[in-house]
Amino acid sequence: MPTAAHATDVPLGWTARLGRRCAQHPRRVVAAWLLLAVVLGLLIGRFGPATTDDLTIPGADSQAAIDVSRAAFPDAPNPAQRIVVTADALTGAEQKAALDDAVTALETLPEVASATAPTARNGQLSDDGTIGTISVVLTVSGKDITRPLAEQLTSSVTDAVAEAGISVAPADQLAAVLDRETNRRAELIGLVAALVILLVAFGSVAAALLPLGTAIVGLAVSILALGLLGYAVDIPAVAPSLASMIGLGVGIDYALFGLNRFQRALVDGQDPVRAATTTTATAGRAVLFAGFSVIAALSGLALVGMPLMRSLAIASGLAVLVACVAAVTLLPAMLAWLGPRLATRKPESLGEAGGWARLARRVARRPWAVLLGSTVVLGLLAAPALDLRLGQLDAGSWPTSTEQRQSYDLLSDGFGPGANGPLLVTATYPSALSGPTDPAALALAKAVQGADGVAAVTPPQVSDDGLVVRLSAQPTTAPSDPATQDLVASLRSDVLPAAAPEAETHVGGFTAGKGDLTDRISSRMVLVVGAVVLVATLLLLVAFRAPIVALKAALMNLLSVGAAYGILVAVFTWGWGAGLLGLEAPVPIESYVPLLMFAVLFGLSTDYEVFVLTAVREEWVATGDGRASVASGMAKTGRVITSAALIMICVFLSFTMSSDPVIKMMGVGMAAAVAVDATIVRGLLVPSTMTLLGDWNWWLPAWLDRLLPHVHDPA
Known part of the structure; x- marks a missing residue:
C-alpha cells in the first residue's frame, strides 16, 4: 500500500519569490498594471481594434476557388457591399431620382470607389420593383470596415432617399459591423452577479471587490491587446466576445482561489506579506497549472489546421494567460496592500464544519451508491449529444431586431434565399x-x-x-x-x-467555405480530442505525481463535456427553452462550437480538479490519511469552488443576451458544463472515487517517479 511522503522544508520556489516581491512593492505593481491598460487603451483609441469575418481554410476546395480568382483577376475591385432599399415602388420618377442622389452622395466619400443604383437591367431590382440593392465598392477591404464608416455609408443613403418613402437596410459586412456588440451590458450583469455572490460568501466588501478588480484589470489588458493583435493576425469578429467571457470568468476564479488561501494564511497568524507569499507559492502555483492546462487544451485546436480555430485559440488563450499573470503579480500586491481588511467574517467556513465537509463525509459513508447515481445522472444529461449534428448558421438565425436579419429577410423576399449566400x-x-x-x-x-x-x-x-x-x-x-x-x-x-x-x-464562396469548415472539423475532431485529453492528463500527472488521479480527472472532465453537449443539443437542436434565449426556432449548431467548447471546458474542468486536488494533496502530505484528506481538502476549497462556479455560471449566462447565436451557444454550453462540474462531478464523483481509492490515489511507481520532474514541493 502506498504511503505519504511527508513535507520537508525547502527553499522558496520562483512563484513564492515573485509573490513576495510583488507583496513588498504593491503600489508599484498596481501602477504598472494600470499604466499598461492605459497605454493599450490609447493605442486602441488611435488605431481601433481589428477583426475580420473572412474564412480561410488551407487545402479546401473553397479556398482554392478564392485563390484562383484572386490570382487570375488581381485588379478586380473589392467585393461589393450591398445596401438594401425598399418601397412600394422603386421605379417611380421620384424614387429613381432619390436613388441617383444616394449614389452621388456615396461616391463623394473617399472610401467609396463606385456605387450602382438598382435597375431591372443590372439584376439589383426585384421582379415586383419593391426591393433593390445599392452596390457599393469600397477602397478598403472588409477587415477595415469600421463602425463609423458603416454608419456613414448607411446615413448617406438614408438622408438621400428618406423623403421619397424609401427604407434602408445595410447588408453584408456593413450589417455585421453595425451589429457587432461590445458586450458591456453582459459584462456588467456578470460583474454585479459576481459581487452579490462574493458578498454573501465572504461578508466583506473589500474581500468581495478584490477578485472583481483584479479580473477587470486583467480583462481590460487582454481585450485591448487582442484588438491590437488583430493587425498582425486575422482575429475573428466573435473572438473578443469569447475572450471576454472566458477572461472574466477565470480572472475572478483565480483571484478568488488566491483570496481564499490568503485568508487561511491570516487565520494561521501570518503577516500580510508572508501570507501573500504563501498564497502565491501554493494557490498561485495551482492557478498557473490550471491556467496553462486551459491554454494547452486550446492549443490542441491548432491540429484542425485552420486559421479560424487557431485565432479563436489565441484569443481565448491570451485572456487566460493575462489572468494567470495577474494572479501571481497583481493579486499578491493587492492582498498585501489591503491586508487584514480582507479577513473573512466567517472564519468557521475555513474549517471542517462547512457544508462541503459534511457532504464529503456523507459521500464517504456510501461511496458506491453516490458513484453509481452520479454516473447515471451524467449519462442522462449527455444522452441528447447522440443527436449532435454540426451545421452552419446564417443571418436568418439572428434576432429580427438586428441589421443582418432585416437585410437577410429583405433579400430573401426580393431575390430568393440564395441571394444571401x-x-x-x-x-x-x-x-x-x-x-x-x-x-x-x-x-x-x-x-x-x-x-x-x-x-x-x-x-x-x-x-x-x-x-x-x-x-x-x-x-x-x-x-x-x-x-x-x-x-x-x-x-x-x-x-x-x-x-x-x-x-x-x-x-x-462563404457558404461553400462553411461547409468545408464542417467537413474539416468532423475529420479532425477525434485527433483534437485525443491530443487535448493527453496533454491535460500529462499536466495533471506532472502537477500531482499521481497517475490514477490524472487518468480519473481526464475521464471526469469528459463526462462534464458530454453533459454540456447534451444540454446544447436539447436547447438549440431540439428547441427546449430556445425562446427564452431570444431565438425564434431551433438553429443549427455552428460546426466549430463543440470543438471550441471541448477545449475550453476541458481546461476549465481541469481548473477545478487542480484546486481540489491541491488542497487534498496538502492534507495527505501532512497527515498521510488518504480518506480523511478528501473531506478536509474539500472543506477548504468547497466555498471557493461554489462561489467560483456560481460566478462563472452567471458570467457565461449573461452573454446569452448577445444577438449572436454563436455567443449564446458558448454561454449556455459553458454555463451548463461548469454547473455540472462544480456539483455532480466535484461534489459527488470526486469525493466518492477518492474515498474508494484511499491512499491509492497517490500511488506512484518507482520508474515513473524517476521520470517525472518535481514541481509540486511545498514552498
Whole structure:
C-alpha cells in the first residue's frame, strides 16, 4: 500500500519569490498594471481594434476557388457591399431620382470607389420593383470596415432617399459591423452577479471587490491587446466576445482561489506579506497549472489546421494567460496592500464544519451508491449529444431586431434565399479561351445554370490570359439549408467535371467555405480530442505525481463535456427553452462550437480538479490519511469552488443576451458544463472515487517517479 511522503522544508520556489516581491512593492505593481491598460487603451483609441469575418481554410476546395480568382483577376475591385432599399415602388420618377442622389452622395466619400443604383437591367431590382440593392465598392477591404464608416455609408443613403418613402437596410459586412456588440451590458450583469455572490460568501466588501478588480484589470489588458493583435493576425469578429467571457470568468476564479488561501494564511497568524507569499507559492502555483492546462487544451485546436480555430485559440488563450499573470503579480500586491481588511467574517467556513465537509463525509459513508447515481445522472444529461449534428448558421438565425436579419429577410423576399449566400465557381483551362463568349465559357455557365438547386448565374468572366473563367451562382436555398451543401457537392463531383472535363474546377464562396469548415472539423475532431485529453492528463500527472488521479480527472472532465453537449443539443437542436434565449426556432449548431467548447471546458474542468486536488494533496502530505484528506481538502476549497462556479455560471449566462447565436451557444454550453462540474462531478464523483481509492490515489511507481520532474514541493 502506498504511503505519504511527508513535507520537508525547502527553499522558496520562483512563484513564492515573485509573490513576495510583488507583496513588498504593491503600489508599484498596481501602477504598472494600470499604466499598461492605459497605454493599450490609447493605442486602441488611435488605431481601433481589428477583426475580420473572412474564412480561410488551407487545402479546401473553397479556398482554392478564392485563390484562383484572386490570382487570375488581381485588379478586380473589392467585393461589393450591398445596401438594401425598399418601397412600394422603386421605379417611380421620384424614387429613381432619390436613388441617383444616394449614389452621388456615396461616391463623394473617399472610401467609396463606385456605387450602382438598382435597375431591372443590372439584376439589383426585384421582379415586383419593391426591393433593390445599392452596390457599393469600397477602397478598403472588409477587415477595415469600421463602425463609423458603416454608419456613414448607411446615413448617406438614408438622408438621400428618406423623403421619397424609401427604407434602408445595410447588408453584408456593413450589417455585421453595425451589429457587432461590445458586450458591456453582459459584462456588467456578470460583474454585479459576481459581487452579490462574493458578498454573501465572504461578508466583506473589500474581500468581495478584490477578485472583481483584479479580473477587470486583467480583462481590460487582454481585450485591448487582442484588438491590437488583430493587425498582425486575422482575429475573428466573435473572438473578443469569447475572450471576454472566458477572461472574466477565470480572472475572478483565480483571484478568488488566491483570496481564499490568503485568508487561511491570516487565520494561521501570518503577516500580510508572508501570507501573500504563501498564497502565491501554493494557490498561485495551482492557478498557473490550471491556467496553462486551459491554454494547452486550446492549443490542441491548432491540429484542425485552420486559421479560424487557431485565432479563436489565441484569443481565448491570451485572456487566460493575462489572468494567470495577474494572479501571481497583481493579486499578491493587492492582498498585501489591503491586508487584514480582507479577513473573512466567517472564519468557521475555513474549517471542517462547512457544508462541503459534511457532504464529503456523507459521500464517504456510501461511496458506491453516490458513484453509481452520479454516473447515471451524467449519462442522462449527455444522452441528447447522440443527436449532435454540426451545421452552419446564417443571418436568418439572428434576432429580427438586428441589421443582418432585416437585410437577410429583405433579400430573401426580393431575390430568393440564395441571394444571401452566392457561390463562386472557377475553372482553369489548359489553353486560353477567346473571351466571355467562348463556347467553353458559355457551356460552363449553361451547365451551372441547369444544375438542380441553382436559381441564377452571372455571365462568365475570363481572365486576361484567357485561362481562368469565373462566375457566381445563386442557390435556390438559404446558406444554412443542408440542400445548399448538397448543391455544392453536386457541382464539385458531377456538374463541373462533366461541363469542363479538361479544366480544373472549384466551388467557393462563404457558404461553400462553411461547409468545408464542417467537413474539416468532423475529420479532425477525434485527433483534437485525443491530443487535448493527453496533454491535460500529462499536466495533471506532472502537477500531482499521481497517475490514477490524472487518468480519473481526464475521464471526469469528459463526462462534464458530454453533459454540456447534451444540454446544447436539447436547447438549440431540439428547441427546449430556445425562446427564452431570444431565438425564434431551433438553429443549427455552428460546426466549430463543440470543438471550441471541448477545449475550453476541458481546461476549465481541469481548473477545478487542480484546486481540489491541491488542497487534498496538502492534507495527505501532512497527515498521510488518504480518506480523511478528501473531506478536509474539500472543506477548504468547497466555498471557493461554489462561489467560483456560481460566478462563472452567471458570467457565461449573461452573454446569452448577445444577438449572436454563436455567443449564446458558448454561454449556455459553458454555463451548463461548469454547473455540472462544480456539483455532480466535484461534489459527488470526486469525493466518492477518492474515498474508494484511499491512499491509492497517490500511488506512484518507482520508474515513473524517476521520470517525472518535481514541481509540486511545498514552498
